[in-house]
Amino acid sequence: MRVLLAMLERGFDRIFGAANNPLHHLGALAFLFFWIVLASGIYLYLFFETSTAGAFRSVEYLTHEQWYAGGVMRSLHRYASDAMVVAALLHLVREFVLDRFRGFRWFSWVTGVPLLWLIFISGVNGYWLVWDRLAQYVAVAASEWLDWLGIFGQPIARNFLDQAVVSDRFFTLLVFLHIGVPLFLLAFSWLHVSRISRPRTLPPRALVIGATFMLLTLALWKPALSQGPADLDTVPAAVALDWFLLGGLPLLDAWGPGALWALAGGLTLLLILLPWLAPRRRPPVAVVDPPNCNGCGLCFADCPYAAVTMQPHPLRSGHRVAIVDPDLCASCGICAGACPSSTPFRSASELVTGIDMPQLSIHALREKLRDALAREQGEGAVVVFGCDHAVDVRALAQPGVAAFSLLCTAQLPPSFVDYALRHGADGVLVTGCKAADCHYRLGNTWVEQRLAGARQPHLRTHAARARVRIAWAGPADGAALRRALADYRAALRASASEAAPGSARTRGGAAHG
Amino acid sequence: MVEILRYAGQALAYALFAAGIGYFSTSPAHVVRREGDAVVKLAVTHAGRLAQPCRARSPEELARLAPNMRTPLDCPRERSPVEIRLELDGEPLYSAQVPPAGLARDGVSSVYRRFTVPHGVHRVRAALKDHLDLAEFNFTTDAEVTLAPGDVLVIDFQPAHGGFVLR
Numbered sequence: 001m002r003v004l005l006a007m008l009e010r011g012f013d014r015i016f017g018a019a020n021n022p023l024h025h026l027g028a029l030a031f032l033f034f035w036i037v038l039a040s041g042i043y044l045y046l047f048f049e050t051s052t053a054g055a056f057r058s059v060e061y062l063t064h065e066q067w068y069a070g071g072v073m074r075s076l077h078r079y080a081s082d083a084m085v086v087a088a089l090l091h092l093v094r095e096f097v098l099d100r101f102r103g104f105r106w107f108s109w110v111t112g113v114p115l116l117w118l119i120f121i122s123g124v125n126g127y128w129l130v131w132d133r134l135a136q137y138v139a140v141a142a143s144e145w146l147d148w149l150g151i152f153g154q155p156i157a158r159n160f161l162d163q164a165v166v167s168d169r170f171f172t173l174l175v176f177l178h179i180g181v182p183l184f185l186l187a188f189s190w191l192h193v194s195r196i197s198r199p200r201t202l203p204p205r206a207l208v209i210g211a212t213f214m215l216l217t218l219a220l221w222k223p224a225l226s227q228g229p230a231d232l233d234t235v236p237a238a239v240a241l242d243w244f245l246l247g248g249l250p251l252l253d254a255w256g257p258g259a260l261w262a263l264a265g266g267l268t269l270l271l272i273l274l275p276w277l278a279p280r281r282r283p284p285v286a287v288v289d290p291p292n293c294n295g296c297g298l299c300f301a302d303c304p305y306a307a308v309t310m311q312p313h314p315l316r317s318g319h320r321v322a323i324v325d326p327d328l329c330a331s332c333g334i335c336a337g338a339c340p341s342s343t344p345f346r347s348a349s350e351l352v353t354g355i356d357m358p359q360l361s362i363h364a365l366r367e368k369l370r371d372a373l374a375r376e377q378g379e380g381a382v383v384v385f386g387c388d389h390a391v392d393v394r395a396l397a398q399p400g401v402a403a404f405s406l407l408c409t410a411q412l413p414p415s416f417v418d419y420a421l422r423h424g425a426d427g428v429l430v431t432g433c434k435a436a437d438c439h440y441r442l443g444n445t446w447v448e449q450r451l452a453g454a455r456q457p458h459l460r461t462h463a464a465r466a467r468v469r470i471a472w473a474g475p476a477d478g479a480a481l482r483r484a485l486a487d488y489r490a491a492l493r494a495s496a497s498e499a500a501p502g503s504a505r506t507r508g509g510a511a512h513g
Numbered sequence: 514m515v516e517i518l519r520y521a522g523q524a525l526a527y528a529l530f531a532a533g534i535g536y537f538s539t540s541p542a543h544v545v546r547r548e549g550d551a552v553v554k555l556a557v558t559h560a561g562r563l564a565q566p567c568r569a570r571s572p573e574e575l576a577r578l579a580p581n582m583r584t585p586l587d588c589p590r591e592r593s594p595v596e597i598r599l600e601l602d603g604e605p606l607y608s609a610q611v612p613p614a615g616l617a618r619d620g621v622s623s624v625y626r627r628f629t630v631p632h633g634v635h636r637v638r639a640a641l642k643d644h645l646d647l648a649e650f651n652f653t654t655d656a657e658v659t660l661a662p663g664d665v666l667v668i669d670f671q672p673a674h675g676g677f678v679l680r
Contacts, residue, residue, distance in 0.1 A: 012526070014519070014522070015519055015522035015523055015526060016519075016522075016523060016526075017519075022526075078538060079531075079534050079535070079538065082534045082537070082538050083530075083534055086530075086533075086534070137543075137545055140627075144625075144627065147625060153614055153620065153621070153623070154558050154621070154623050155556070155558075155623055155624075155625035157556075157625045157627075158556050158558065158623075158625060161554055161556050161667045161669065162554075162665060162667050162680065164680070210523065210527055211527075213527075214527040214528075214530065214531045215531070217531065218531040218534060218535050221531075221535070222535045224538075232665065233664070233665055234663045234664055234665060235545060235546050235550075235551075235552050235663050235664075235665055236545055236546075236663070237544065237545060237546060237548065237662075237663060238542040238543060238544045238545055239542065239543055239545055240539040240540065240542050240543075241539070241541075241542065241543040242537075242538045242539065243537045243538070244534075244537060244538065249543075250543050253545075
């Protein structure tokens with residue numbers, strides 16, 4: 001599954017670029033489609049008549065008399081709803097395949113499950129409002145499905161026995177539901193992203209434009225139409241079904257309501273329990289050392305999961321100290337990379353930083369870097385910093401190349417780049433997950449900003465900045481990364497040979513790979 | 514050239530996605546009923562009679578009760594299940610004793626069933642008794658109906674209108 005996904009994503013990377021790859025923004029795309037549904041729904045509501053005869057009539061008016069506005073809005077409403085279903089389901093599958101559903105991520109996963117139900121309920125409820133032949137089928141099928149539960153005083157299906165019993169007040173209730181349920185959907189969406197900081201709820205501008213234009217074109221090319229007024233005194237032979245939102249209803253005829261409840265309930269339960277069915281060994285979480293924490297708040301600002309908070313310092317009056325919530329900590333080490341105390345230039349033999357990862361401490365990283373720099377020096381000598389969730393950079397190690405795999409690339413304090421360049425490395429190659437697809441959400445963004453001097457802590461010198469190359473590469477991009485490394489080393493050698501002796505390290509290749 | 518190919522690829526990806534959305538939002542059509550089938554809906558909502566008759570309290574019993582609770586009759590709330598039978602052309606379509614709703618079993622008995630039947634002329638017989646102790650069904654109907662393909666026959670129960678209502 002992962003290989004297939006990697007191949008698919010590589011194809012999309014080529015077409016859209018990694019930063020605009022729609023597969024990297026499925027959750028944000030679902031949000032975008034929701035906003036389109038909401039905006040178009042508000043317009044439709046202005047003209048909708050909440051009565052048995054008026055419902056169909058008003059939708060027909062919007063579709064035909066006002067096709068240039070109301071008709072387009074109706075089509076956008078439908079197609080954006082369908083696209084939201086697709087985006088949400090793909091988002092679920094991708095997170096599962098990439099093993100992003102358990103451990104510290106359980107909350108986001110579990111709160112995502114009710115969203116699927118709320119989308120389904122909103123969709124079914126919305127199709128009732130049109131009150132055409134499809135609405136008639138949906139109303140009868142859905143109410144019979146609900147009645148099987150036996151929790152209602154009287155069967156809901158009684159409301160759809162025949163034309164005579166359908167009341168105008170029932171449409172008022174349906175409209176109320178069609179506003180209320182999407183509001184719940186919005187509230188749960190907020191809950192879904194509440195445990196992460198800086199959630200991406202809008203895709204990049206290029207995708208917003210592309211997706212909106214696509215839906216608009218589809219709306220004009222194939223306008224959403226009604227299927228004749230509902231007539232409960234007869235049963236239509238066939239209906240044109242929206243399989244995205246209503247695809248489960250035909251199973252009622254094939255299996256019966258009990259079996260469909262068993263399937264839907266079983267799947268829901270399975271999805272909810274999934275994070276605990278295959279629990280992952282919990283890696284050590286970040287540890288704060290109060291004597292070395294000056295309360296600067298950089299770790300608090302960079303934590304992608306809001307696991308760090310700032311509290312009054314226990315040792316220094318008037319100062320703050322970082323506190324890590326172990327339940328929220330993703331063990332990514334981004335906080336250690338943000339800590340200004342994480343500098344290898346400190347003279348202490350035992351380098352203790354303000355916030356650190358027990359499994360790969362800043363001290364251990366400095367010792368490894370020192371050992372490597374003692375071996376690899378001179379023209380074309382490159383230190384590679386990568387992460388455990390992208391290409392395994394340890395396979396790149398060779399004469400002249402020292403490679404370090406970090407918990408996340410953003411665990412790298414920029415001062416380590418300065419340190420490597422000052423102690424013998426000719427260049428530093430930084431790699432990790434692809435743009436907009438960091439395993440820990442924000443790691444590669446923070447690294448780019450830190451190395452560009454746009455985010456604290458940043459590289460201290462422009463000279464060092466000129467000798468760093470960034471080459472993001474997903475887990476399946478090993479060959480591309482090897483080529484990038486070879487090109488970089490060749491550029492470093494060429495630069496050194498063109499320059500006067502001793503000046504090579506101030507003129508090395510410096511680009512975004 | 515590479516840029517042009519990339520934009521063409523994006524256009525193709527958007528077009529394929531839109532085509533998928535456009536197609537599956539209405540197709541393939543779902544066949545709701547076979548050609549020639551009609552539908553019969555049975556819908557009954559009726560409160561059965563009280564399961565136990567009211568009983569007169571003895572003077573001793575009344576004396577034991579608080580003054581404000583001294584009602585002369587003791588009437589248990591529980592209602593009897595309602596027994597319903599439906600036959601089509603002499604063949605049983607539905608037969609059940611429908612229990613009353615509620616934790617105290619004092620609510621109405623409700624049933625809704627939908628049956629697919631061949632179109633044509635049918636003999637419909639429906640019967641209901643609202644207490645299981647009754648020897649005979651106290652509400653019945655017997656009618657001949659003609660159903661065209663796709664027609665819906667509703668067999669509703671409205672005691673105010675004499676019992677079963679076919680429409």
